Amino acid sequence: KAGVTQTPRYLIKTRGQQVTLSCSPISGHRSVSWYQQTPGQGLQFLFEYFSETQRNKGNFPGRFSGRQFSNSRSEMNVSTLELGDSALYLCASSLLLAGGTTDTQYFGPGTRLTVL
């Protein structure tokens, strides 16, 4: 079974631009979560989507948004990029078990975003 794939792997943008990152979950996984990883703040949860609906949201500004499509693929968008948005953006997919219990989150390799 193929793992979580993320595209692109590397991206360079300038301040003020916007960016869209893509994530394809493991086949059959309907929950997709996004995380930001930086040396200073570590791994921080951005948001989670399940069945095209945002289920949870972390403490990030509204410039960070996402969506999920009917095939469970997900995109995240960052508008008006700031230097501090430079980070590794990780996508994770998982099954949602009966009763809403979370299963293992499987991470993709990430998209390395550099904002100049």
Add this chain to the structure above:
Amino acid sequence: QQQVKQSPQSLIVQKGGIPIINCAYENTAFDYFPWYQQFPGKGPALLIAIRPDVSEKKEGRFTISFNKSAKQFSLHIMDSQPGDSATYFCAASISGANNLFFGTGTRLTVIP
């Protein structure tokens, strides 16, 4: 506010040693505690996870010890190998919420 505190920040052991990484949490609603391993250029990969109904769990050379009253849990790596050199993250979440709170990570180096 760091919901999960992890120590040490870095750790160097000889091959065959038993590195121990510790984590502590405050939110008593957390009921799922995974450990992830991350190599450079890769995403985190699940090593082992525990729920608070057990005090210890072993999978191969990896063991989690869990102390619910102290709100602490730790990872032990038995017979460590150079290939174990990586960054290790503890995490915590509440069942039903796919929102992992991660520790700050421990960079482990195993010297041959």
